[in-house]
Each structure stands twice: as C-alpha cells, then as structure tokens.
Amino acid sequence: MPGEVPLRCLIVVPPARVRSWDAEMHDAAIKNETDKLALVFEQKHKRGPLAEMRDQRAIGVVYNPAYEKWGNYVPTSFSRRYDALLFLDFTRALDPCLWSLMKRRSPQIFHSAISEDCHHELLSLL
Numbered sequence: 001m002p003g004e005v006p007l008r009c010l011i012v013v014p015p016a017r018v019r020s021w022d023a024e025m026h027d028a029a030i031k032n033e034t035d036k037l038a039l040v041f042e043q044k045h046k047r048g049p050l051a052e053m054r055d056q057r058a059i060g061v062v063y064n065p066a067y068e069k070w071g072n073y074v075p076t077s078f079s080r081r082y083d084a085l086l087f088l089d090f091t092r093a094l095d096p097c098l099w100s101l102m103k104r105r106s107p108q109i110f111h112s113a114i115s116e117d118c119h120h121e122l123l124s125l126l
Helices: 021-031 095-104 107-124
Strands: 036-040 053-057 073-077 084-088
Touching: 021 036, 021 053
Parallel strands: none
Antiparallel strands: 036 084, 053 073
C-alpha cells in the first residue's frame, strides 16, 4: 500500500462483483501493471462494450462494506454516464485532513479552508 494510512481510517473494500465495471477496471489495472486508469469517452464509444449496462460500486461519503451484498451498486453505462473517468484502485481517506481543519477553524470558514490547506494532499491522491 502506498503511503502510511492510520488504521482508524482504513476501510477494507471487498472484491468487486463479477462482471461489474469495478471488477473490469481492477483487472485492467493489474494487466497494465498500474493502480490508476484514465478513460475519455468520445461519441464513437456511445455504442459498443463501453456503453453496456453493468453494476458500478458507489463508494462515497456513506459506504459500509457490510452492505456490499445488498447494495452499494448502481446500473451504469460508462460511455453514456461519463465524459471521462479516473479509476483509482487504491486511495487514502481524506478524513484526517478534514478533521484537523475542523479542530483549527470555525465552521463558517471550514469549506473555504479545504482548498487552501488540503490542496496538495488532494492532488497527491491522483
């Protein structure tokens, strides 16, 4: 795993569903010996394999691996939903950065402080 991640911030994400976009992207990343992929969809991709409807895992602010079997996936056509897509097979939680801001700043300026104080950390995730 790149970088040091505090154990309190670590969420182990189960393997993706078979034939989901997440499984396909994970396999493509391994095949290309990387953990990052970038896709740009053009008009010609609106039909064909990238337009196929498949499950895509929705990991965001609210995510619980315990519900993986019943939820966390939405039907998605990559080329119809997105103009471009970044796939990151490994990321770090932003919580430590945001938590430290909350301790130092008042809520009124919290949102404007994120880009100022966390800009470099956010860029390092890519």
